Amino acid sequence: AEHGLDWHDPVGVNGFPTIPKGFADAREFCRTVVEEESVVLAPGDVFGFDDRFRIGFGLPADELDDGLERVGRVIEARATE
Numbered sequence: 001a002e003h004g005l006d007w008h009d010p011v012g013v014n015g016f017p018t019i020p021k022g023f024a025d026a027r028e029f030c031r032t033v034v035e036e037e038s039v040v041l042a043p044g045d046v047f048g049f050d051d052r053f054r055i056g057f058g059l060p061a062d063e064l065d066d067g068l069e070r071v072g073r074v075i076e077a078r079a080t081e
Contacts, residue, residue: 012058037070
C-alpha cells in the first residue's frame with residue numbers, strides 16, 4: 001500500500017436526498033426514523049449538506065428493501081398529519 005495506506009473495496013454507495021416535507025431539519029428526520037422504525041440515517045450537516053440526509057446502499061437487496069419501506073412509512077405518516 002502506497003504511503004502505508006490500506007484500501008477496502010467499496011461494497012455500496014451513499015446518497016444524499018433532500019429532507020422530506022414535514023420535518024424541521026435533517027436531524028429531526030433522522031431521529032424520527034430511528035425512533036419509529038429502527039433505521040439509522042445520518043443528518044447531512046455532518047457531511048456539509050445541511051438540507052439533506054445520508055442513506056447508505058450497501059446491504060443485501062432484501063434488507064435494503066425493508067429499510068427503504070420503513071423510511072417510507074415515516075415519510076407517509078408525517079405527510080398525512
